[in-house]
Amino acid sequence: MISVRDWEDAQLCWDYQRMHHEPRPCSVGIGLGSHDLGVADTTADLFRRGMMPLIVFTGATSKTTQERMPRGEAEHYRDRAIELGVPGDAVLVEPHARNTGQNITLSRSLLEERGIEVSSVLLISKPYEERRSYATARKLWPGVKFVSASTPMPLPEYVDSIQDARLVIDMLVGSLQRLLIYPAQGFMIPQDVPADVTRAYERLVSRGFTSRLVPARAGSTLNKGA
Known part of the structure; x- marks a missing residue:
């Protein structure tokens, strides 16, 4: 749900x-x-x-x-x-x-x-x-x-086009996690992630939207619940 x-x-x-x-x-x-x-x-x-x-x-x-x-x-x-x-x-x-x-x-x-x-x-x-x-x-x-x-459409319309809300939110969570952990691993340039976005990400992880997470390195708590 x-x-x-x-x-x-x-x-x-x-x-x-x-x-x-x-x-x-x-x-x-x-x-x-x-x-x-x-x-x-x-x-x-x-x-x-x-x-x-x-x-x-x-x-x-x-x-x-x-x-x-x-x-x-x-x-x-x-x-x-x-x-x-x-x-x-x-x-x-x-x-x-x-x-x-x-x-x-x-x-x-x-x-x-x-x-x-x-x-x-x-x-x-x-x-x-x-x-x-x-x-x-x-x-x-x-x-x-x-x-x-990208295709210019709002989130609800995009979810309707994909016909899988869980998949879209899981993908969103996975993309956000990579922005948080990959700069330190040398995979991308750092991005300024606002605190409210990080908190939203953490709540979604705690609610089980974790299928697209990658294992974080030792010491990281950014994929807790995976």
Whole structure:
């Protein structure tokens, strides 16, 4: 049972994850693979609006996507974008990444192998992954300017589109945990997390929204209840 307080706490985490960047033309767009085909839809829309001349879709499969996207997240994203009018020769596929760090490093390697110069990246993710993706990219690809983007919709509408409220809140909690612990592990740049957001995260963990947490290192209490 998801309580009113759970929804309030989820909303705090959701609002914090949104970067509110204004999309602008970039060297390339990178669509981060996931269970949400809306990322491909938004990437295609941004391409049609002239925000980038080239797209990289990146992602293998996960326990969430292996049944619905058996050929890999990036491949299914590519198919979706082409259905929406993006030319096939404007899409590159990176099919091996299994986490956000690999999304960035393997996409970077693919573009370098193709001799494509990149000074700016439009980084397209799920709405609740904007800040995490941005902080990871800034750490792993210095010297490049990143603009975060996602499907512009409020939390209730997004939950309706996914049809799994528990999954969305679990994912929100997992993304927030990584923002709290990964900078110290060298995986992303630090982000200022407001105290009310941290408290919301801790309440959601205590209420059992823990399926997407990663084990914290010794001495950390940020994944208590996992």
